Amino acid sequence: MKNTRYNPAWFDDLRAGERLEHLFMNKLNKSGFFNLTKVEGHFKEFDLIDTKLGITFEIKRDLKSQETENIIIEIEMPKNNPSGLKTTQAKFWIIETGTRLYWIEPNKIWHCITDNELTSRVLKGNGDYDEKVAYLIPVRLFEHYVSRVEESLLTNVN
Numbered sequence: 001m002k003n004t005r006y007n008p009a010w011f012d013d014l015r016a017g018e019r020l021e022h023l024f025m026n027k028l029n030k031s032g033f034f035n036l037t038k039v040e041g042h043f044k045e046f047d048l049i050d051t052k053l054g055i056t057f058e059i060k061r062d063l064k065s066q067e068t069e070n071i072i073i074e075i076e077m078p079k080n081n082p083s084g085l086k087t088t089q090a091k092f093w094i095i096e097t098g099t100r101l102y103w104i105e106p107n108k109i110w111h112c113i114t115d116n117e118l119t120s121r122v123l124k125g126n127g128d129y130d131e132k133v134a135y136l137i138p139v140r141l142f143e144h145y146v147s148r149v150e151e152s153l154l155t156n157v158n
Contacts, residue, residue, distance in 0.1 A: 007126075007127050007128065007129055009126050009127035010127035010128065011127075012127065013061075013127045016061060017059065017061055020059055020061050020096055020153065020154075021038055021047055021048060021059045022038075023153040023154075024036075024048070024057070024059055024094055024153060025037075025038065025048060027153065028050075034050050034052075034053070034055075035050055035051050035052045035053075036048045036049065036050050036051075036057070037049060037051055044083060044087040044088070045087060045088060045089035045090065046058050046088065046089055046090035047059045047090075055091050055092070056089060056090045056091050056092075057090055057091070057092050057093075057094055058088050058090035058092070058093045058094070058106075059094050059096070060093060060094065060095045060096065061095075061096045062095055062096070062097055063096075063097065063098040065097045065098075065139060066097060066098055066099060068136070069138060069139050069140075070136040070137060070138055070139065071095060071097070071102075071136075071137045071138075071139060071142045072123075072134050072135070072136055072137075073085050073109055073113075073134055073135045073136075073137060074132050074133070074134045075120060075133050075134060075135065076132060076133035076134075077128075077130065077132040077133075078130035078131060078132065079122060079130070079131045079132065079133055083132075084134070085106060085109055085110070085135075088106050090106060091105065092104065092105060092147070093105070093106055093109065096152060096153055096154065097139075097152065098152055098154055099152050100149055100150070100151070100152055101149070101150040101151065101152055101153055102142070102143075102146045102148070102149055103146060103147045103148035103149075103150070104142075104145060104146045104147055105147060108145040108146070108147070109137075109145065111145060112137060112141060112142060112144070112145040113135055113137070116137075116141055118135050118136075118137060119135075120133050120134060120135050121133070121134060121135070121136060
């Protein structure tokens with residue numbers, strides 16, 4: 001059995017991520033066009049699926065981008081273990097920054113990385129015991145590749 005260690009901050013991040021998934025599901029389900037449900041358990045490929053249309057979503061939260069002006073895109077966690085962008089099967093990635101909500105297709109993220117010759121970095125997040133490999137994409141570049149930009153879901157939420 002895999003030895004899994006968790007930093008207490010990881011659980012805070014998990015709860016915040018689940019809250020964001022819930023907010024996004026509610027927003028789209030209220031539109032009457034989508035019928036989203038959450039994929040339960042550990043599932044790398046995507047977080048939410050529209051059961052009628054088959055559209056899948058990966059929900060990401062990057063509040064630190066407000067300080068760094070970079071969007072973090074994970075590709076391995078731990079190092080040498082594909083995750084994030086390398087394993088996604090989501091049609092859309094939804095990235096919440098606390099000020100904006102970005103909709104982007106994973107292939108557009110790869111185009112952004114290759115078009116701008118970005119290099120990955122080895123990082124360790126606050127809630128992580130292990131290092132991850134990720135790209136730090138400047139928001140000013142990232143915004144050229146997104147499909148849609150909306151107001152943050154976290155605005156006016158208690």
